[in-house]
Amino acid sequence: MKIVTGNDLLSGDVTWWTGKGWSRYVADAVDAGADAEHIAHVEEAALRVNGPIVIDATMSDAGPIPTHIKDRIRAAGPTVRADLAIRPDFQIEKA
Amino acid sequence: MYKYDEYDQAIVDARVEEFRDQVNRRISGEMTEDQFKPLRLMNGLYLQLHAYMLRVAIPYGTLSGRQMHMLAHIARKYDKDYGHFTTRQNIQYNWIKLSDAPDILTELATVEMHAIQTSGNCIRNISSDQYAGAAADEIEDPRPYAELLRQWSTFHPEFSYLPRKFKIAVIAAEEDRAAMKLHDIGLQIVRNDAGETGFRVYVGGGMGRTPMIAPVIRDFLPKADFLSYMEACLRVYNRYGRRDNMYKARIKILVHEIGRDEYARQVEEEFLHTKTLGLDAPEAEFARIAALFASPAFETGLTDEIDRGDPDFAVWVDQQTVAHKAPGYAIVNISLKPTVGIPGDASSAQIDLMADLATEYSFDEMRVTHAQNIVLPHVKKADLYAVWQKLDAAGLATPNLDLIGDIIACPGLDYCALANARSIPLAQKIAARFADLGAQRDLGELKLKISGCINACGHHHAGHIGILGVDRKGEENYQLSFGGSAAEDTSLAKIVGPGFSEDGVVDAIETAVSVYKSLRSDGERFIDTYRRVGEAPFKKAIYE
Numbered sequence: 339m340k341i342v343t344g345n346d347l348l349s350g351d352v353t354w355w356t357g358k359g360w361s362r363y364v365a366d367a368v369d370a371g372a373d374a375e376h377i378a379h380v381e382e383a384a385l386r387v388n389g390p391i392v393i394d395a396t397m398s399d400a401g402p403i404p405t406h407i408k409d410r411i412r413a414a415g416p417t418v419r420a421d422l423a424i425r426p427d428f429q430i431e432k433a
Numbered sequence: 434m435y436k437y438d439e440y441d442q443a444i445v446d447a448r449v450e451e452f453r454d455q456v457n458r459r460i461s462g463e464m465t466e467d468q469f470k471p472l473r474l475m476n477g478l479y480l481q482l483h484a485y486m487l488r489v490a491i492p493y494g495t496l497s498g499r500q501m502h503m504l505a506h507i508a509r510k511y512d513k514d515y516g517h518f519t520t521r522q523n524i525q526y527n528w529i530k531l532s533d534a535p536d537i538l539t540e541l542a543t544v545e546m547h548a549i550q551t552s553g554n555c556i557r558n559i560s561s562d563q564y565a566g567a568a569a570d571e572i573e574d575p576r577p578y579a580e581l582l583r584q585w586s587t588f589h590p591e592f593s594y595l596p597r598k599f600k601i602a603v604i605a606a607e608e609d610r611a612a613m614k615l616h617d618i619g620l621q622i623v624r625n626d627a628g629e630t631g632f633r634v635y636v637g638g639g640m641g642r643t644p645m646i647a648p649v650i651r652d653f654l655p656k657a658d659f660l661s662y663m664e665a666c667l668r669v670y671n672r673y674g675r676r677d678n679m680y681k682a683r684i685k686i687l688v689h690e691i692g693r694d695e696y697a698r699q700v701e702e703e704f705l706h707t708k709t710l711g712l713d714a715p716e717a718e719f720a721r722i723a724a725l726f727a728s729p730a731f732e733t734g735l736t737d738e739i740d741r742g743d744p745d746f747a748v749w750v751d752q753q754t755v756a757h758k759a760p761g762y763a764i765v766n767i768s769l770k771p772t773v774g775i776p777g778d779a780s781s782a783q784i785d786l787m788a789d790l791a792t793e794y795s796f797d798e799m800r801v802t803h804a805q806n807i808v809l810p811h812v813k814k815a816d817l818y819a820v821w822q823k824l825d826a827a828g829l830a831t832p833n834l835d836l837i838g839d840i841i842a843c844p845g846l847d848y849c850a851l852a853n854a855r856s857i858p859l860a861q862k863i864a865a866r867f868a869d870l871g872a873q874r875d876l877g878e879l880k881l882k883i884s885g886c887i888n889a890c891g892h893h894h895a896g897h898i899g900i901l902g903v904d905r906k907g908e909e910n911y912q913l914s915f916g917g918s919a920a921e922d923t924s925l926a927k928i929v930g931p932g933f934s935e936d937g938v939v940d941a942i943e944t945a946v947s948v949y950k951s952l953r954s955d956g957e958r959f960i961d962t963y964r965r966v967g968e969a970p971f972k973k974a975i976y977e
Binding site for chain 2: 345347349351352382385388389405406407408411416417419422
C-alpha cells in the first residue's frame with residue numbers, strides 16, 4: 339500500500355494522511371493508492387503539510403506498517419526516549 | 434571571554450528580525466518550502482526526522498554561566514527539557530516549533546548567542562581546544578584567533594556561498610584535542626627557531642564520505658598575515674572547488690586532486706595579492722579582542738594537595754581532571770556519558786547546574802568539547818570535592834573520560850533525517866556491556882565513535898574503534914573499523930570486514946577488546962597494540 343506522510347508546517351510534527359486530513363498516528367493512515375502523489379501536492383500547496391512524501395507500507399492488524407525502518411521510527415518517535423515516543427510499543431524491527 | 438561590541442549585537446539583532454519576517458512569510462504561504470529552506474538553514478533551523486531542530490552556535494565551544502542558563506531556559510520553555518551537545522561543540526534542540534524559532538533567536542541574542550553559521554555552505558562555527566586558556570601545555574590561548582576568524586567569516590560576502598561547508602579549528606598545543614587535522618583548515622600555533630609564534634597551516638582534512646588527513650601547506654605563517662592568508666586559502670577553494678558534484682565539493686577533494694604542492698602554490702600566489710588589501714586586523718583591534726580572553730585572576734599560594742579520602746572522589750579526580758597552567762587549579766571534565774545514557778544529552782536542570790558550578794567555581798566559564806562533554810576550565814583543587822559532590826548528585830560524575838564508555842555518537846536514526854542507522858541504542862548497548870568502570874580503566878584510553886551515516890558526524894573514521902551504521906536492504910547494519918585517531922597522531926580507521934547486526938557488532942567489539950588485552954604490552958593503549966600487531970589477529974578472532 340502507498341501512504342502519505344509529511345510534517346506539520348508549524349510544529350514540525352510527523353503526520354499521516356487519513357483520507358480526510360492529517361493524523362499524528364500512523365494507525366490512522368490510509369492507502370492513498372494511485373492518488374498519493376496528487377494528494378501530497380494538493381495538501382502541501384494548501385499548507386496543511388510540509389514536505390510530504392509517498393511511502394510503501396503493509397497493512398497489519400494494528401494498521402499500516404511502513405516498509406522502511408526510517409519511516410517506522412518516524413511513526414514511533416525516538417526509540418531511546420520512551421517518554422517522548424508517539425507509539426512506544428510500535429514494532430521497529432521487522433517481524 | 435569575548436563580549437559583543439555594538440556591531441556584533443546590531444548584526445545579530447538585525448538577523449533575528451529578518452528571520453522573523455521570513456518565518457511569517459512561510460507560515461502565511463508567501464514562501465514555499467523550497468524557497469524557505471535555505472533561509473531557515475542559514476539560521477540553524479533544520480527539519481529532522483520528528484520535528485524542526487535548531488542548532489545553536491557556541492563559538493570555539495566557550496560559554497559563560499549566563500549563556501548556559503539561557504540554553505537551559507530554551508530547553509525548558511521551547512523544547513522537551515533537554516539539549517544535545519554535538520561533536521561541533523554546539524548544542525541542538527530536537528523539538529522546536531517553527532513559530533517559536535524567531536523568539537528563541539531573540540532570547541539567544543540577549544546573551545550574545547545565535548544560530549548563524551551552523552548550516553549551509555559557509556564557514557561554520559570555529560572550533561578550538563576545550564582546554565584553551567587553561568592548559569599547561571599550550572603556547573598561548575588560541576581563542577583570540579578563533580574569534581578573529583569568527584568576525585572575519587561572519588557574513589563574509591565572498592564566502593557565504595562556497596562549494597560546500599567549511600570547518601576551521603585553531604589550537605595552540607602539540608597535543609591535538611580538537612581533531613585539527615580533520616578540518617578543512619587546521620591552524621596550530623607554533624614557535625619557530627627564532628622564538629616567534631605563528632601558525633602551521635593544514636588544509637584539506639575532513640571526515641565524511643571521503644576521509645582525509647590535512648597536509649601542511651605552510652610551516653610557519655606570521656600572525657600579522659593571518660587573515661589575508663586565510664582569505665587566499667578560501668579564494669582558491671571558492672574559485673576551483675567543484676560545484677557539479679556535492680560529494681566532491683569539499684576542499685579536501687580539491688587539494689587531493691591538484692595536489693598539496695599545487696594548492697599551496699596557488700594560495701601563495703593569491704596571498705601576494707590579498708596581503709595588500711588591508712584585511713589583517715590592526716594591532717589595536719587584535720589587542721582589544723585578546724584582552725577579553727586574558728587569564729582570570731588566579732589566586733596564588735594555593736595548595737596542590739587534594740584530600741583523596743573518599744575513594745569514589747579519588748577515582749573521579751584521576752579520570753576527569755587535567756593539569757592546569759596555574760598552581761592550585763585543575764581542569765574539570767564533566768561527563769555527559771552516564772552509563773547507558775544518551776551521549777551528549779543534558780536536561781535543563783543539569784545544564785543549569787553546570788552553569789551554576791561554572792559561576793561559583795570556574796570564573797564563570799565553561800567549554801563544550803567535540804567529544805560531547807563539558808569542561809570547567811579553572812577550578813581550584815581545594816574546591817574539587819564540592820564540585821564532584823554536586824555533579825554526582827546530578828548524575829554528571831561518571832569517571833569515564835576517554836574510556837570505552839565515553840562514546841561519541843551522533844543522533845543517528847533516532848533523530849536525524851540523513852541517518853541510515855541508529856547510533857544511540859548501539860552506544861547504550863556497548864556501554865552496558867562494558868559497564869564496569871574498573872574494567873574500563875583497566876582497558877585504558879579507548880576512543881569509540883559511532884556515526885549513523887557516511888556523513889560521519891560521530892567521527893567514526895577517527896575512532897580507535899569506529900562504527901558506521903549503513904542501510905542494508907532497508908535494515909540497519911554496522912561496519913566496524915579500527916585504528917583511527919583524531920589526536921596529534923591522526924590516522925583513519927580501516928574497516929575490518931563485513932558488517933554486523935546491532936548485537937553482532939557489540940559481540941565483535943568485546944572480542945576485539947579481548948584480543949587487545951591478550952596482546953597488549955605494558956602501557957599500550959588499544960590503538961597502540963592495533964598499530965603494532967596489525968588487524969590480522971583482531972580480524973581472525975572476530976570472523977573465524
